[in-house]
Amino acid sequence: MTELPISADLIAERNALHAEALEEDYAALGRKLSRTGIDIDAIKDRVAGFSVAVPSWGAGRGGTRFAKFPITGEPTNIHEKLEDCAVIQQLSRVTPRVSPHFPWDKVSDYKALREEAAALGLGWDAVNSNTFQDQVGQAHTYANGSLAAQDAATRQQAVDHNIECIEIGQQLGSTDLTVWVGDGTNFPGQQDLGRSLDRYLEAASKIYAALPDDWRMLLEHKMFEPAFYSTVISDWGSSILAAQELGPKAKCLVDLGHHAPNVNIEQIVARLHRFGKLGGFHFNDSKYGDDDLDSGSINPHQLFLVFNELVEAELNPRDGFNPSYMIDQSHNVTDPIESMLSSAETITQCFAKAQLVDREALHAAQAANDTMMAFQALRRAYNVDVAPILAKARLEAGGAVDVLEAYRLSQYRRRKAQERKAVGLGAGIV
Numbered sequence: 001m002t003e004l005p006i007s008a009d010l011i012a013e014r015n016a017l018h019a020e021a022l023e024e025d026y027a028a029l030g031r032k033l034s035r036t037g038i039d040i041d042a043i044k045d046r047v048a049g050f051s052v053a054v055p056s057w058g059a060g061r062g063g064t065r066f067a068k069f070p071i072t073g074e075p076t077n078i079h080e081k082l083e084d085c086a087v088i089q090q091l092s093r094v095t096p097r098v099s100p101h102f103p104w105d106k107v108s109d110y111k112a113l114r115e116e117a118a119a120l121g122l123g124w125d126a127v128n129s130n131t132f133q134d135q136v137g138q139a140h141t142y143a144n145g146s147l148a149a150q151d152a153a154t155r156q157q158a159v160d161h162n163i164e165c166i167e168i169g170q171q172l173g174s175t176d177l178t179v180w181v182g183d184g185t186n187f188p189g190q191q192d193l194g195r196s197l198d199r200y201l202e203a204a205s206k207i208y209a210a211l212p213d214d215w216r217m218l219l220e221h222k223m224f225e226p227a228f229y230s231t232v233i234s235d236w237g238s239s240i241l242a243a244q245e246l247g248p249k250a251k252c253l254v255d256l257g258h259h260a261p262n263v264n265i266e267q268i269v270a271r272l273h274r275f276g277k278l279g280g281f282h283f284n285d286s287k288y289g290d291d292d293l294d295s296g297s298i299n300p301h302q303l304f305l306v307f308n309e310l311v312e313a314e315l316n317p318r319d320g321f322n323p324s325y326m327i328d329q330s331h332n333v334t335d336p337i338e339s340m341l342s343s344a345e346t347i348t349q350c351f352a353k354a355q356l357v358d359r360e361a362l363h364a365a366q367a368a369n370d371t372m373m374a375f376q377a378l379r380r381a382y383n384v385d386v387a388p389i390l391a392k393a394r395l396e397a398g399g400a401v402d403v404l405e406a407y408r409l410s411q412y413r414r415r416k417a418q419e420r421k422a423v424g425l426g427a428g429i430v
């Protein structure tokens, strides 16, 4: 392994200062949990086994349709993004994989890229294709759609790009392809709503046919943007129907920001699982739409309820339950490393809290129609401060007890500002 980006001595030094307080807090929480028959070490072991992938595209500062405000020292290519992802993993120990996006992360030698990541302690998660933007020199525009475009040559180009993503992913060691298309319309009548879905399904089935045996195709729905009247895969209904038609290797990916406000996302999770089609998540939070805000920053309770459904799903398994967990955020006003450290912590906290739910009490209350006690079974777990469990798991895995403190003290971004070239202005991705 090459040298990791943050000094191991710094992490050890800070951890030593926190050790005593952490032991006290962990012991106190352990005593509290044991009164309800929960073994804190068993929860800690589950937390140690949890992980969530980080998006390569989330390492740079995002933007809105109006502007992007870069920070000095932000990464401008996949190599620098990997280095930043390595910081997140080194400190948090819950983000050992990176989800790449092509052609944004294109390089000439993927074997070398795989080795470069491995040397930084990183592996690869789902490969994301991009048929929502035109690239320089591209033969056909995606202005009128990609997999669902009216023009057959455009559809073929989008299919070929996805197949190329699979080939790249094979070299990197990925086993999932995530497909989100920007296809849709802005005006009633612009396209036939039925036939555009037919075209999508036909093109998607060509990608599906190119999937290696152990691969999955994750279909990501989104109700609006960039199209504002209709999108082709607008919701979980369209997504599951497409996945069912494509075959068993096609699953649905739930991006938490891709629904109408107030939609019951945890119920969508339960439904997709019921039919063996829950493929994975893009974690973020949302106030108005696809805001790509930090996970749990607006509605941590919803995130907890999603994980609660995932625990229930494990107890009630269906066909091939193995959802992949990924962050998909856009960091417009924070240092992306700090946002992902904080988000990974929040996601893991919700995972841990869901493990604390007294399932017996919950199920008994449900069976007895005791609404208040059923709710309290969830509420009790949600109210537990699980921070010492996460910190202890991190410490044992070689991470930092206080991730943000260690990151700031390392002056990593300042060092990078001296080494890296400045990012240009312009609108960022949304």
Ligand code: RM4
Pocket (backbone or CB within 6 Å): 101, 128, 180, 220, 222, 255, 282, 290, 328, 429, 430
């Ligand atoms: C989309 C969607 C996709 C992501 C792009 C950048 O809204 O969430 O997952 O790849 O944004």
Ligand code: MN
Pocket (backbone or CB within 6 Å): 180, 220, 255, 282, 328
């Ligand atoms: Mn997404």
Ligand code: MN
Pocket (backbone or CB within 6 Å): 255, 257, 258, 290, 328, 430
């Ligand atoms: Mn999105």
